[in-house]
Amino acid sequence: MGKHLVLVGGGHAHLTTLQNLKKLTGRGHRVTLVSSSPFHDYSGMGPGLLSGQYSLHELRFNIFRMAVNGGAEFIEASATRLDPDKKELHLSNGSALAYDVISFNTGSHVTLEIPKSALGQTVFPVKPIANLFHAREKILSHKKTPGERLTLLVVGGGPAGCEIVGNLQELIKKENIQADIVVAAGSQLLDKQSQAFRNRTRLLLAQEPLQLLEGVRVTTLGKNEAKLDDGRHIEFDYAFIASGITASAPVPADGLIVNSFLQSPKFPELFGGGDCISFEKQPLDKVGVYAVRQNPILYHNLLASLENRKFKAFIPQKNYLLILNLGLNRAIALRNKMIWSGGFVKLLKSFIDRKFVKKFQLG
DSSP states (O other): OOOEEEEEOOOGGGHHHHHTHHHHHHTTOEEEEEESSSEEEOGGGTHHHHHTSSOGGGGEEEHHHHHHHTTOEEEESOEEEEETTTTEEEETTSOEEEOSEEEEOOOEEEOSOOOTTTBTTTEEESOSTHHHHHHHHHHHTOOOOTTOOEEEEEEOOSHHHHHHHHHHHHHHHHTTOOEEEEEEOBTSTTTTSOHHHHHHHHHHHTTSOOEEEOSBOEEEEOSSEEEETTSOEEEOSEEEEOSOEEEOTTSOTTOEEEOTTSBOSSOTTEEEOGGGEEESSOOOOOOHHHHHHHHHHHHHHHHHHHHTOOOOOOOOOSSOOEEEEOSTTOEEEEETTEEEESHHHHHHHHHHHHHHHHHHSOO
8 A cells, every 4th residue: 555755845855756756656655745836946056047147947847747747746835843753744724744754855044034024125035046036137127316336235155155246246247237246254255165265266256346244244134234243234225145044944943863864863754855954973064966966865765665665875975066156257166175267167067057957847
């Protein structure tokens, strides 16, 4: 007799499972996909939405159609609470789902509190990715008074923040927008990377006007003002939040603890992938490459759990390829302490990203 598999979220780590739903349902299993949106957008191409390098449909997966075409049920709702002892998932629509096996790929969100009146109007977290498309539309349609210069604030100096900065630089240059870009980078730009990588990235971004603030953090955001921890205030027209991410509910803020099989040690029917998990022995960087590589392993282990078969272990790369899209034909790559930059690196990143998206997009 088949079992009930519940997938919470249609992110990168669930794509192989969604692509193989017919195999699951064809073997007598029931599958339900729960997501707050019928679409999932590929984060690796997200910053290119700002500069106009990509359109939204180029990086979008229709997970609703993937579910329906594969014989699964799709529920457009958010997960609000998990009761692992009763094997029940509670949803924002008031219902509860019983499951035999459940997997979370709900991603992450920024922790900085954003006023409701500002969200999607003047303040844009980098996730969900579609925010970057809407931010571009807002900037392009902004009605300026004569002589006005926009102030674009980027909060966070990690890889995501750097990509946002570079693609904003491309946007204002290509569209001839008079604007100043200010980066509140936290302790320093790319503080988890080597000095050589930081310096090269800084030089690339400095090819265009940029005000970089290091050693300060944004503590409070208003609709058009940010307060720094040194007491200063920054007035802005639009702000982008690329700092301080945490796992999305109902997963604990520090992530769902999993073993090498992407499985909860405490509740063996509970699995997860991507930003919402944390390995019990070694937490990993919150980068998309891990979710992409967990993708086929998670599918194998979910099927194995449903049918009492042998699991596969996920072994993370110690030295993964990191490529930052910095806009304006600029990109920088890092692997095994080797650094490359230039237009050919941007072409390589685009090729890798498009290949991944094409694999899972419906025709």
